[in-house]
Amino acid sequence: MSDDFRLTPAAAEAIRATQYFTLASSTVYLYDLFLTLGLEVDLLWSSKWTLMKVLYLIQRYLPLIDMVIVMMIWQFGEITDLRTCSKLLVGSSWSYLVGLTLSEVILTRRTLAVWGNTMKIRIGLFLFALVCMVPLYLLLAEYHLTEAFTYHSIPVPGFYCFLTGQSGMSYLLGVWVLLGVYDTGLLVLIAVPAFRAYRSSELDVRRSTLFKVVHRDGVLYYLYTAALSALNVIVILNVQGTYAPLLIASLERVVYSILTSHVVLHIREQAYRTEIVTINLPNSIDMDAELEFRRSGV
Template sequence: MVLTENSLSCDYSVEEAFKNSMLTVGAVGHHLLVAYMDVISVTVLLYEVIVNLSSEIEHIWLRRWSFLTVLYLIQRYLPFFDAAGLILNHDFGANLSPRICSLSYSISGWSFLVGMILSEVILTLRVWAVWKRSIPVAMGLVVFFLACWVPGFVWSAQFLGAAKFTTFSNTAGCFIIGGRDILYLRWVLLMVYDTGILVMILIPAIAAYKRGRRSSELVNTVYQDGVIYYAFIFLTSVINVIVNVVLPPDLMFLLSSFERVIHSILASRAILHIRQVALRRSRETSRSTQQSMSQVLFTTHDDHGELPNSNPSSPNRVRSLSWMPHSE
């Protein structure tokens, strides 16, 4: 068989078309993998909100509002706007244009960043509380926070400004086709910050354990939740960095929604758990006080409701006075 220039050109065109079709199939497969992971993340978020809704109404909505309440509610429900709204539309939306894809992803990207920062602020405030609200510790936390998050803002702006998207007529969703490979740096800094905060909460927790001093349930809750939550966030950040470095570029968003949702869930649980324990302690203290008062009234009155003896040396009188708090 003699190969002519035309036949070679034809074979080359067929080969290129085949490669392009295979690349398209691979891109669609990766896109669906990311999309399904986003669906899983939103499902976890929705389930967690529904399960804890009654507790949230009791401990958040019906309590006196404060700055922390507003902070809680914003970071709690913002994922429904970015992860459940914009990102799922980005994954499954039909008849999207590259411009709409770029715009929606930019908005969701900034919303992701702001929401995660608010969640980190809540968790960081817990660490500051563990350190007895020390001013030097507060200053150190602020410097550390800015050092890890300000570069994240810069890299996010550079990444979102350079990202390019396309769409396929027979496939829903947006496909990233270009941009700067710097997004992983933001996850690296997040991992560094989580490591530092984990160490900050481990130091007093280990010190308290070594002293062998029994702490209140509220203090134990702060320690245990803080260590567990930050350890889990750190592990998620490590896996996210590995995904961004090792896997193909179109899988860089594989765990983005999951980490976004996890931050919101754990920060919310931290606040809810503390308020649950505090309210339970308050009720137990109130109940104990009422029982003690009933005991005093029972031992200081006779069957007719009268004091049996007004003599200060009376045993019943002594018992009643011994219950009363001593003034300093």
């Protein structure tokens, strides 16, 4: 406990901005969760249990813990001791990274499927993921070893847990850089076959729901995630203060979960809604060796 901590106006403004972003991100997440719950129950919950289904459910509902519950308590709850303050943030950050990793696994399998699931692309994506994702855990571990926490016992409405010091900033910067590099790589990998398909397909195929689900949405989703990682890097480099790395981190957390969930649900929805058309997407995100899509009669 530290009573000599001085809450400057700039620090108070940064903490408040972080709280607003967290609250807004949690609201977006809950809204999307309720919006797609019926579709999820119909298309996923009743299906057979597979590894990919388990990964989907974990990455889909994990933000309910590390964002909506833990971060709300950490930022808005009346925490009474330093140990609780530290445990909440550390636990939430590890849950955050695990959730992002599971989302990336699902998105990577989708990219693998589009490329035909060949051994060459398997090995290439595995090595790429190894280089980019493993260091994330090492960087986060170093961050928690170097970053300092303090508890301010003087009652200030809305302010109870404080991060102090700048020692861990470079580690979080490395996390966002690696995430941006990985998502940019996947963006390129999904954009190449999408461009080829667009150039070689007939106009009606380009306008089909199938093309939009498999190619166009894939490019847009990777573009969003890569852009958010780049935005986090820009914020850390240009915004002063301990809370810069956390300012829009909550937004990226929920966007990863939402977009990944929509990838799965949109493909399954397309398979159920329209006339059956079989395309070869081995080991695709739909968890089958072959996806059945239905062409809309509308």
